[in-house]
Amino acid sequence: MLFPRKNTLPLLAVTLLVAAWSGCSPLYNGLASSHTLGETLLPASSTLPAGPVPLVRAHAHNDYEHDRPLQDALEQGFTSVEADIYLINGELLVAHDLEGVQPDRTLQSLYLDPLRERVNQNGGQVYVNGPQFTLLIDIKSEAEATYTMLRETLKEYEVILSTSGPDGPKGGPVIVIISGNRPREVMAIETVRYAYFDGRLKDLGSDAPATFIPLISDRWSAHFTWSGEGAMPPEERKKLIGIIDAAHAEGRRVRFWATPDKPSPARKAVWLELLAAGVDLINTDDLEGLQQFLLEHDPILSRDGIGCQIMHRYPPGKRHYPVVWCLWYRRSLPRQRSGYNYPQWPSSADFGPQCSAGIQTVWLSVPGWLPRSGLPA
16 A cells, blocks of 8 residues: 655545545546546445446456347446447448347347437436446448448437537447447537547647547557566657546547456456556456455545545646545535546546535645555555
């Protein structure tokens, strides 16, 4: 566990008292992943919402290969799943390989219909008062023809989708993002959008807006040599943090695929570094393994009691300042918003009206307080 230097303890104590007095409540799923990391420094109540805790970083890679596509991921609290599709005889069939397609395993029956039913049952969200849900659709067949059929299909589910049109974006409980064979030119000129584009690291800094490319995904080994054995090289950690900061500054989330996924110390080491850097979606085929990891290590959970986390940040062009964030968590207070991708530092807009009479949030910036070393194992 990480502790501050002795001369900062009085400031920390004052911060905790002020935060507790103000009665502020953060969003249901916490602050932006771009600015939270570390372990909980002070014990928090174990009281959690009924049912699975929505895990905003959990992405089910090749979700359809589980015994119960979508349902197994939902039972583990995942908020992002991936489905590969082929266009076969006018049907969008879910399978990893063409040889594995089955006529009854359609995108509608495995994903779109169950998600619409769940949203209707849960008051407009996939999880009650939970975050937005991501459906990543990987096109395996010919790009334009498959996307054309997919777009027509998604129109039937518009009521639950995040869309974008002439009047601007409209949020919804489910956001669909297209990966794999992506017809970029076709998607880019759409005036009404039912699905968004999965970008690559080369799209960072491009003219493409986050309203078109809200997610950046890339292969881990294409950019990093470290695979969890030994300590992560400092230059690679700095590179990872720079990628995350650049993406978040543009309002985009980040996911890496093909990270170590078999239960091992190497997998845990990589996941800890991803978590520490603020990677938004952690890719896995091991649903229970990632759920357990995030419940143990990810501070972005709904809890009662006082929560205090160390947060690291590399502001562009500025010196690295570790920051202490202390808030009074109250799960029972109303949640004002369900989104979680905030590229800016938390502000009063991220808290409920209960904060209006007190100090909404307290920040202590202590230069040189702790070195950046990732999370403890």
